[in-house]
Amino acid sequence: MALILALAVTSTSWQPAHASPAAGSGQAVPPPPKPEPIKVRQLPLPPVTPSIEAGSCTTENNPRGTGCIGQSPGLFSGNFLPDSRNIVATVLFTGAPAAPHPSSIYTGQQLILVRADGTTFPNGDAWKCVTCGIPPGNAPGPADAMDYPQAFGDGKRVLAGTNIIDCGPYKLADRACTPQRVRIYPIRWNTTADGSGPGGSIRELRLHPDDTHLGFSSMTVTGGRLDQFSYMGRLQFNPSPTTGTPLVPRYDLVKVSRLFDPNATQPVDVDPSDPGKLRFDPFVPSVGELRGFSADGREVTYVGYPAESSNIDVFAADLTTGKVRRLTADPEYVDPVDLSPDGKWTVVMDTRGTDRLSFLSAMRGVPGITDLLSASAISAARNNGKRRFFQPYLIDAYGDRGSYAGQRLNAAGDGSPGSINDPLWNGRADPKWSPDGTHIAYWQSLAVAPDCGGQNPLPCPVSTAPGGRTERLMIADLTSRPPQTREPVVPVSDTVPWGVPYEPGSAIPARTHLTQGTYTLDGKKSGSAEVTVTENSTRTAISTVAVTYQDYSDDGRYVINGTETMTLQNDTPFHNKIDWFSDLVRTDIGTGRVHATKRTSPDGFHLDITVGTNKFQATGTLTTTVDGHVYNQPANGT
Missing domain, CATH: 2.130.10 (Methylamine Dehydrogenase; Chain H)
Structure with missing residues (x-):
């Protein structure tokens, strides 16, 4: 993989936690470097x-x-x-x-x-x-x-x-x-x-x-x-x-x-x-x-x-x-x-x-809860087969x-x-x-x-x-x-x-998963999220995660409100079928202005993708809008 006389690339303004060696240390983070030849x-x-x-x-x-x-x-x-x-x-x-x-x-x-x-x-x-x-x-x-x-x-x-x-x-x-x-x-x-x-x-x-x-x-x-x-x-x-x-x-x-x-x-x-x-x-x-x-x-x-x-x-x-x-x-x-x-x-x-995957991820500050189900599918969506x-x-x-x-x-x-x-x-x-x-x-x-x-x-x-x-x-x-x-x-x-x-001959550990029930996740600065977990019929894995956010904030600058529900089916370990419903709003605490939304169409967003084959196929839509900029999903097969 790879890397010229620079192009200044912009992204949504945000302040990442733990993104640098200085994070949490009290050390000031310097301004970004100037482009170099x-x-x-x-x-x-x-x-x-x-x-x-x-x-x-x-x-x-x-x-x-x-x-x-x-x-x-x-x-x-x-x-x-x-x-x-x-x-x-x-x-x-x-x-x-x-x-x-x-x-x-x-x-x-x-x-x-x-x-x-x-x-x-x-x-x-x-x-x-x-x-x-x-x-x-x-x-x-x-x-x-x-x-x-x-x-x-x-x-x-x-x-x-x-x-x-x-x-x-x-x-x-x-x-x-x-x-x-x-x-x-x-x-x-x-x-x-x-x-x-x-x-x-x-x-x-x-x-x-x-x-x-x-x-x-x-x-x-x-x-x-x-x-x-x-x-x-x-x-x-x-x-x-x-x-x-x-x-x-x-x-x-x-x-x-x-x-x-x-x-x-x-x-x-x-x-x-x-x-x-x-x-x-x-x-x-x-x-x-x-x-x-x-x-x-x-x-x-x-x-x-x-x-x-x-x-x-x-x-x-x-x-x-x-x-x-x-x-x-x-x-x-x-x-x-x-x-x-x-x-x-x-x-x-x-x-x-x-903007390949920004329709999924451009709204910042949402904790990785539905990722308990979606991480493999999202990783596969980065390519279209061998087209990178x-x-x-x-x-x-x-x-x-x-x-x-x-x-x-x-x-x-x-x-x-x-x-x-x-x-x-x-x-x-x-x-x-x-x-x-x-x-x-x-x-x-x-x-x-x-x-x-x-x-x-x-x-x-x-x-x-x-x-x-x-x-x-x-x-x-x-x-x-x-x-x-x-x-x-x-x-x-x-x-x-x-x-x-590692002891030769020992069993590979089963990665633990949350047991079925309803939990509360407190925001680091304010609010909370109610998380409902449903296991599959054999109780060997999570099948559905439903999250309701109420004034949830980890950064103290924005709050997240709304709901998100995801269900995952695997008929084979590599094949992912996801049913996704989202209606999230991120609001500026100081001004009350809507900063971002993440919404699926009324019938939901339904992703069918196989890890390794990496061919994007979806019905319904998932759209994220940040400060008026709309991020749409790629067309099927591209």
Whole structure:
């Protein structure tokens, strides 16, 4: 995913709680930074062959015989090597001639390095394939995908998918790092008491900057609904495993902690001193989907429980103390995030500026109560299939505030096809800082069928990238920033005090839910909300949440009145059918002026969406109006 000479982006005026390091500390929050000069460049990738047929990559396509990629090259951009001049990435090579032709090694998904400084490798290419031609004995494990590559701090290893790619004593960018010297080791998480079996399924792997620990997430199903927990463990090389598969040299995850404690306070729970009252605190450490770590390794970043209703944000939690801070607060959707080497900046991929989800979230200050049912569906609505709406933004450490919503890195340009800010080129995961703090790498994809063309109202654009590629690798140069020297990272403890040690073979905890009944949630400044919870027939999950607000206020500036009711049905864990009725009004306390409304049509708003497919389909309407600005839902299928 990704980030230019700035565009001042405005958002609804508001004052977020806990949005910055200074929140609650008495420290004054400084004014927003001025836009800075940023130059964005497209980086070179291997040449394109228009056909995937064997032998289609000829010397006309690539005179050096170092391989070709297709128009949809399966690009995954990663981070920088420690030198800040090489970026790790994976691409899908295609069209190679059959063996024993020397170019036959350039086939399938492979790890490459891409020069970010305009220079080339000794053979004249601006990229180097690290894994092409590895002898089979150097990669004896299963051929797992090598997505989301992340370089270790030693410059000799890369995490890619559930593999670690290792060039031994040689740096990956050195001439001496040849495929014959590269080894690929699988990663295994033991989930059985006797150590047998293939291990647990892990996703969204993120390397800790101490090069020793790994964060990851794992899907599960709770009460018939999709759920996810995140973990952190130590990478331990096992040269000769005797249990579990694969029985090849591998990295085992040991000393694993689940970054969630079912016995601790949850974002929405019952007040133990008064069972008729609810407490709402999204700043308890409860990691949803893990997104990475701060550069100093002290914090884990993650998608957290919404601090404001229907607003999906990223948070950071201190691995030792559990103190949580909110990194973003714009009403649009975000999940890709990377913190700068000096900890003073955040780069995100966000739908802000598109109004994609503002019809749900533009009314501020509504506590995340109906999100007990809607969070998965709202997350899925951020995309239209593979058509994304992310753009890269640079935000200072104090976060979104007032009219400041960060600086869009690729704002400069005329918006024409193929330009830096072409709206049909959209960001992917993850934007990454260079170790010296002067560059940000990101990657984008172009809308392609079936998420454009045909019956879709969006026409399919024609790619202007080399060879008609529909994916591109970009770099934002922060031209006014001097290079920094990155401080060594102190290895973190294997123990996360606010987490729970994972015991192999133990059951995945069932995430607790509110029991059926009626509760009161007091506003932090005034008023209250009456919350009625209805469970499903088996009492394994909540089916309906109904909320009535009466002069409810957490900020002392605005009050919320009205009602909101939501019912969720899941015939499969991934399929969400939501019936939503809303009639909310937000009023300025000082003037009595109506500031915002959030209303459904008389027959309600009915959303049908499948996580992973992410195709927006709804009947009825849900409309939010803020200071006269009307936010409407997207059309079905867009």
